[in-house]
Amino acid sequence: MPVIGVLILENLFEKQMAKNTVFLNKDIISPHYIPKNLPFRENQINEVTQYLGPVLNDSKPNNFFLYGKTGAGKTATVKHVLEQLNDFIKKHDKKVCSCYVNCRSHPSKYKVLLKTLRSIYPEKDFLGYSSSFVYEKLLEFSNEKKMHTILVLDEIDKVKDVDELIYSLSRGNDELNNGSLSVIGISNNLTFKEKLDPRTKSSLCEREMVFSPxxxxxxxxxxxxxxxxxxxxxxxxxxxxSLAAALAAQESGDARTAVMLLQRAGEIADSEQLNIIDDSLVEKAKVSVEEEIIISMISTLPEQQQLVLYAIAQLSLQKPTFTKVNGEVEKGVLFSGEIFESYLDLAKKFDQRTITSRWYRQYINELEMYGLIFVTNSGKGIKGQTRLIKLGFDPEKIKSALEKELFKSF
Ligand SMILES: Nc1ncnc2c1ncn2[C@@H]1O[C@H](COP(=O)(O)OP(=O)(O)O)[C@@H](O)[C@H]1O
Ligand SMILES: [Mg+2]
Structure with missing residues (x-):
């Protein structure tokens, strides 16, 4: 018998399970969890509910565009309302169907339409079918079943050919004799709307709502x-x-960062077998959460913008010091022009098309908005007026994160 006792104690999972944990239900502090109760989003929830109301009386809702910075509760709000809508539809047998697509995982018109069709007909996979077949099939579904289909396109800015997607969907809707097809677009990118073709913009943004941090x-x-x-x-x-809330408020009021900080602090507590999570553990969590957020942000940038950031990281490593007009020496400060040249070289190496200098400036502005770089004006003296750029994080880490991304897609 004692032999069995020893064997049980030596089992890895027995040991693991015997450890203390601070968690009661770990899923609830995961950033993917959608809580039933969303404080401070009551108005937004009401607005989306009111907007969807008429579809239950057989009329097509306008397209709707929701935007705001990451972690402002857009996805949680819309998913919460969709859940309620689905419950209602089931109970009252309404001809309404909703389909949620995360465009980060389905980043083209074809992939979005395919994902939608698969969620309507889960038993078929439609593999290898042409784009036009998938599109026709989707229209046929609304038309024949007299169905109002609501397509929720989360992170819609990730769709490469978004103008074509929105154009096809609104043209499709116009062709329907029965039912309808409408779009709720969601984006974390505050400047996305401005990049759209004017026709797409007026079609997608028939109605708009901003989520503030x-x-x-x-x-x-x-x-x-x-x-x-x-x-x-x-x-x-x-x-x-308080510390997790304050840190996340600095990071542009992002509830995802706040939740991740406590999740990670809990994991550290468990691995160190501590019973209390205090501010020192949140400080520890900050370092690893920050890294994870940067890497996830980098992975969602368009390829050309990744190359611009790669040029910045590479140059920061090659040219570590810079002397200002006043004689002050700074580390890792770069001229906007030299980055653009280095970007052009890199793009050639990767055999890519290159962006124009106007787009380059736009990309730089966005990288600054995401907090990945700092931009200052040189003042008079150095090459006239030029913009000085400095990486916001460790260049080695940014470079290796980018290498993983870039070598995956080239
Ligand atoms: N009002 C809220 N109450 C509780 N949790 C929230 C609230 N807003 C956001 N969250 C949580 O913060 C995280 C990020 O929210 P999310 O809706 O994904 O943001 P967004 O889509 O705007 O980037 C998720 O874990 C979500 O559950
Ligand atoms: Mg979201």
């Missing part, structure tokens, strides 16, 4: 609610919650 107090409330369900009582102290 949460402030530190709102984030604190959100975190309190989530932690009370995700962690065992008494394991997360108030300072930890």
């Amino acid at each position: 949460y402030n530190a107090n709102e984030l604190k409330e959100i975190l309190k609610e989530r932690t009370s369900k995700a962690f065992k009582e008494g394991t997360v102290n108030d300072e930890a919650i």
